[in-house]
Amino acid sequence: MDIFVCIKQVPATSKVEVDEETGALKRWGVKSKMNPYDLYALETALRLREETGGRVVVGTMGPPQAQAIIKEAYMMGADEGYLFSDKRLGGADVLATSYTLSQAIRRIGDFDLVLCGKQTTDGDTAQVGPAIAEHMGIPHAVWVSEIRPCEGGIEAEQQLQEVIETVFLPFPCLVTVEQDIHTPRLPSMKKQRETKDRKVTVFGLDVFLDTDEEHYGLSGSPTQVERIFPPDSDQMHEMITDGDLAGQLHLMLRKWKFI
Amino acid sequence: MPFSRVSVEDIAYFKSILSDVRVIWGDAISEDYAHDEMTEYGSFLPDALLLPHSTEEVSRVMRYCHQNSIAVTPRGAGTGLCGGCVALHGGVVLSMQEMKRLLEVDKVNMTATVEPGLLLMEFSALLEGTGLFYPPDPGEKSATVCGNIMTNAGGMRAVRYGVTKDYVLGMEIVLADGTVTELGGKVVKSSSGYNLMQLLCGSEGTLCVLTKAIVKLIPEPKANISLLVPFDSLDQCVSCVPDVLACGCEPTAVEFMEKEVIVAAESYLGKQFPDKNADAYLLVRLDGADEAVLEPRVQRVTDLLLSSGARDVLLADTDERKSGIWDARGAFLEAIKNSTPSMDECDVVVPQENVAEFVQKSRDVSREEAVRIRSFGHAGDGNLHLYVCRDALDDETWEARRAQAMNRLYSLAKTMGGHVSGEHGIGHAKIAFLEESVGETQMSLMRGIKKVFDPEGILNPGKVLN
Numbered sequence: 260m261d262i263f264v265c266i267k268q269v270p271a272t273s274k275v276e277v278d279e280e281t282g283a284l285k286r287w288g289v290k291s292k293m294n295p296y297d298l299y300a301l302e303t304a305l306r307l308r309e310e311t312g313g314r315v316v317v318g319t320m321g322p323p324q325a326q327a328i329i330k331e332a333y334m335m336g337a338d339e340g341y342l343f344s345d346k347r348l349g350g351a352d353v354l355a356t357s358y359t360l361s362q363a364i365r366r367i368g369d370f371d372l373v374l375c376g377k378q379t380t381d382g383d384t385a386q387v388g389p390a391i392a393e394h395m396g397i398p399h400a401v402w403v404s405e406i407r408p409c410e411g412g413i414e415a416e417q418q419l420q421e422v423i424e425t426v427f428l429p430f431p432c433l434v435t436v437e438q439d440i441h442t443p444r445l446p447s448m449k450k451q452r453e454t455k456d457r458k459v460t461v462f463g464l465d466v467f468l469d470t471d472e473e474h475y476g477l478s479g480s481p482t483q484v485e486r487i488f489p490p491d492s493d494q495m496h497e498m499i500t501d502g503d504l505a506g507q508l509h510l511m512l513r514k515w516k517f518i
Numbered sequence: 519m520p521f522s523r524v525s526v527e528d529i530a531y532f533k534s535i536l537s538d539v540r541v542i543w544g545d546a547i548s549e550d551y552a553h554d555e556m557t558e559y560g561s562f563l564p565d566a567l568l569l570p571h572s573t574e575e576v577s578r579v580m581r582y583c584h585q586n587s588i589a590v591t592p593r594g595a596g597t598g599l600c601g602g603c604v605a606l607h608g609g610v611v612l613s614m615q616e617m618k619r620l621l622e623v624d625k626v627n628m629t630a631t632v633e634p635g636l637l638l639m640e641f642s643a644l645l646e647g648t649g650l651f652y653p654p655d656p657g658e659k660s661a662t663v664c665g666n667i668m669t670n671a672g673g674m675r676a677v678r679y680g681v682t683k684d685y686v687l688g689m690e691i692v693l694a695d696g697t698v699t700e701l702g703g704k705v706v707k708s709s710s711g712y713n714l715m716q717l718l719c720g721s722e723g724t725l726c727v728l729t730k731a732i733v734k735l736i737p738e739p740k741a742n743i744s745l746l747v748p749f750d751s752l753d754q755c756v757s758c759v760p761d762v763l764a765c766g767c768e769p770t771a772v773e774f775m776e777k778e779v780i781v782a783a784e785s786y787l788g789k790q791f792p793d794k795n796a797d798a799y800l801l802v803r804l805d806g807a808d809e810a811v812l813e814p815r816v817q818r819v820t821d822l823l824l825s826s827g828a829r830d831v832l833l834a835d836t837d838e839r840k841s842g843i844w845d846a847r848g849a850f851l852e853a854i855k856n857s858t859p860s861m862d863e864c865d866v867v868v869p870q871e872n873v874a875e876f877v878q879k880s881r882d883v884s885r886e887e888a889v890r891i892r893s894f895g896h897a898g899d900g901n902l903h904l905y906v907c908r909d910a911l912d913d914e915t916w917e918a919r920r921a922q923a924m925n926r927l928y929s930l931a932k933t934m935g936g937h938v939s940g941e942h943g944i945g946h947a948k949i950a951f952l953e954e955s956v957g958e959t960q961m962s963l964m965r966g967i968k969k970v971f972d973p974e975g976i977l978n979p980g981k982v983l984n
Contacts (some may be wrong), residue, residue: 271836290809292836334833442790445746445832445839450821 261312262304263370265360265391266297266332267382270378286445287365293328296376298443299436303406304374305336316336316367320348320359326459328438333454345463350477352484353382357390359475362467364395373433377402385435392433399433401428404440406506453455467470519608521589521976524565528588532568532610535578540569540616551611551617554598555658558860558959559947563634564591564605569616573698576612580727581696583610589979590694594665595637600670600864600945602722612727614664620644621730625702627686634664634728648772650737653679655771656941657848670720672941674847675782677898678765678770679736681941683719688732691718694972704732707940711735715965722943723978727972739805743812744834748796749824751969752776755798756874758826759897762802763870767819770869771803772898773847774877778855786853791846792839796829800897801843808868822925833875847894853959854892858907862920867901867940876934880904883926901940928955936973941981944982952982 272348278386304315317332318341329340351359364373373395375388385401392399406425412429418445419436428434456478465474471477499507512518521674524543532541536744550689568578589609596603605611618635629652632641639659641652656666656673667689672681688702701715702708703927708905718725749755756774763769769813780791793799802819808814811823820831834840852983855861868876877893880902884891892907895902908916928938928951938948953961965983969974 295836295838413667442792442842443839445834448745448816448831448833450830461636500731 260307260311260371261369262313262315262372263364264297264301264304264315264317264332264337265365265373265388266301266317266319266328267294267379268292268319268321268328269294269379276490289331291324291327293331294379294381296378296380296438298376299438299440300374300376301332301335301337302443302459303304303436304372305444307372307406307408308336313371315342316341316370318343318357318363318367320351320363323461326461327356329459330451331332331446332452333457334445334448335444335451336449337494340459342459342461343459343463343474345465347464347472347478348476352473352480352482353390354481355475355477355479356516357368357387358394358479359464359467361394362464362469363462364391366462366467369431371430371432373397373431375433375435375436375508377437378455388433388435393432395433397433398428399435400428401435402432402437404432404437406434406436406440419460520587522587523608523610524588524610528582529566529581532566532579534570535575535582536570540571542567542569549626550596551593551613552604552637553599554596554945556599556601556863556947558862559601559945560604562604562606562608565608565612567611569613571616572921573692576692576727576729577698579610579612579696580692580694583608584974585978587974588880589976591978592668592727594634594662594668595660597661598866598945599942600947602943602945602978602981603665603668604751604946606946609976612915614662614727616731617729618662623648623650623735624704625650628737629704629732630735631688631730631732632663633730634662634783635659636663638663639841640952645735645738650735652685652733653736654682656682657851659848661757663733664731665729667719668721668728669943671943672896672899672901674803674896675769676896676901677772678768683716685734686715686719686731687734689715689718689728690730691726691728693726694974694977698729701933702732720943722945722981724968724982725977727786727852727977730893732866735919739758740807740920741809742803742805742840742842743809743816744843745802745804745819746793746832746834747800748793748804748829748832749800750796750829751827752904753878754827755800756877756897758823758828759800759873760870761822761826762819763898765818765822767802767804767815767822769802769819769898770805771785771801771896773801773895774891774897775799775894776803777845778893779850780846782853782857783849784891786856787846787849789842789845792834792842793832799970800828801847829926831849842889847953850894851905858890858909860863860908860916862906862924863940864904864906864924864927864941865901865939866900866904866927866936868934868936870900872934872936873897873900873902875932876902876936879930880927883923883930886896887919887923887926891923898953899940900936905919921947923950931955946980949982949984 268291271292316339317337320343378385400415402418403415404418407414417424552563589607591605593603593613614634617633619633621631655675656671728791880974891903940950
């Protein structure tokens with residue numbers, strides 16, 4: 260199975276500050292890492308390759324320093340890596356990002372399966388994966404907790420709110436995987452040494468099938484971020500000390516709509 | 519020495535010092551106070567449980583108990599593993615759990631002053647953002663900082679930073695007769711008479727009650743990385759530790775773990791470990807001022823490990839990856855406990871050069887005594903934790919095999935120049951092994967010291983010494 264995995268570089272900490280004036284995340288001096296949710300997608304891809312053969316290709320859109328996560332993917336076992344880096348791609352919203360990635364994947368080749376993490380820790384929209392599939396015109400499934408290869412496609416188990424739905428997706432298709440589908444393997448120092456000369460292919464929008472700049476980056480983004488702010492954190496404590504403790508707890512959980 | 523039981527009059531007096539709610543007695547005392555984490559070592563409820571809020575209250579309680587021959591057992595969070603904080607002879611348990619303030623963080627002298635009930639995990643949370651760091655890192659984070667001092671707990675970072683006693687600069691103590699005195703202070707050097715403070719570290723509440731401690735802090739290392747190193751065999755894994763320590767990578771922690779214990783931790787936590795294809799693993803942690811400092815050290819130790827037979831060197835460089843490994847490591851004790859109805863534990867420490875041999879021979883003991891032994895521990899400082907598991911053995915067989923296996927493990931450590939306890943202490947459960955290990959001359963010196971500090975023998979009787 261030939262698999263493309265979308266990965267993204269995100270801030271390494273959840274304590275990133277927000278610039279009150281511009282609404283942008285203060286990224287200067289903040290360490291980066293691979294989006295933790297993408298690690299589940301990459302691990303799933305590596306296990307499917309071990310089971311069925313084929314290759315695992317990773318790709319990311321980002322600045323030149325995002326090469327670091329491609330190298331990290333090599334340390335985990337990825338075969339090839341691509342960085343889509345071009346100033347004209349900057350400032351992209353969900354629509355432009357997903358369109359860019361769909362163009363990039365098409366440019367690289369034909370894949371049976373495109374895998375994504377269910378969301379990123381810095382954007383949190385969980386929309387880019389499905390939107391790539393829509394741009395590519397291929398079937399997709401989200402919140403997938405298990406993938407079984409089968410004739411001409413895969414069977415995927417989707418974790419819906421109250422049920423697990425098993426769906427068949429014919430190749431080519433796209434899946435976003437749930438956290439904990441598999442525990443991601445750790446990067447290997449041995450592989451770091453084996454792949455130290457493996458190149459990361461970098462390209463921009465000039466090599467895409469669609470080279471119209473209006474479809475990418477800020478120009479191709481119909482939505483703009485107005486303000487980013489940390490969510491409020493509320494903590495409440497209520498002690499139950501007398502009477503029917505379980506009954507009172509039950510009523511309280513109902514009142515707060517936990518059950 | 520016979521001690522007086524706590525009477526109604528005594529309770530009335532304690533209430534006059536502490537108020538009604540902080541004196542609990544009779545059936546109202548929770549069973550939790552009858553044991554520590556090792557319920558296997560028996561259940562001993564005190565006559566009264568006292569919860570002081572100040573040094574003055576501790577002093578008045580001690581003076582009264584001293585005058586009335588009432589045994590006093592000081593107790594922190596009760597997370598010990600050798601029955602050190604249980605009221606073997608009834609009397610009073612003096613629980614320090616409500617004296618838990620962080621009194622001061624002195625950034626100039628780089629010290630912190632803590633009350634005895636402050637938990638290790640609370641202390642590290644309170645230090646966040648100060649840029650300072652308290653290095654001792656025992657696995658049990660819900661232990662108290664001062665309980666750690668009184669057992670001289672070590673923990674995983676001992677390889678680089680040393681153990682708890684290395685961070686104790688000052689103490690406020692209450693003696694058996696209620697006298698309050700201060701030792702040490704915010705000074706880093708002292709050559710002023712006998713070092714009583716270091717004597718008290720690890721004295722397990724048999725010589726005094728610790729009511730305040732000044733501990734040394736260091737600048738917080740801004741970067742750290744962990745390496746998980748798989749090996750085909752435990753022998754190969756443990757054998758390369760001396761080279762790791764000597765290679766200049768300056769490890770903070772070097773732990774060893776076996777596949778069986780990892781699998782037990784997975785099942786206990788309900789969480790997969792990132793790698794379990796190998797029989798044995800080393801876990802190495804490096805600390806540094808920044809990533810750039812760590813990179814050459816990681817490369818150096820990788821060279822060494824790969825040439826020493828490691829299958830690979832796996833990198834845990836993000837919070838998620840580190841917690842995936844260290845959470846499992848932190849759960850080993852509970853996971854082993856969960857896998858068997860009962861167990862006994864051995865916390866020996868042996869010279870670095872004997873670690874591999876000790877681990878190998880402990881497997882012989884397990885095989886020959888037909889009892890399951892699980893082990894993990896601090897390969898970098900020679901402190902090994904071995905757990906003899908009862909599993910389905912009947913009472914008689916278990917008792918015989920347990921005793922035989924424990925005797926053999928302790929004798930083995932002794933022949934290698936090792937000691938009975940690396941960090942858990944002696945309590946009442948390990949006294950016979952201590953006597954056997956250090957001999958009469960040292961036991962006699964210890965008894966003499968006890969007599970000087972506590973002539974009536976009321977402080978934590980039956981612990982460390984008989």
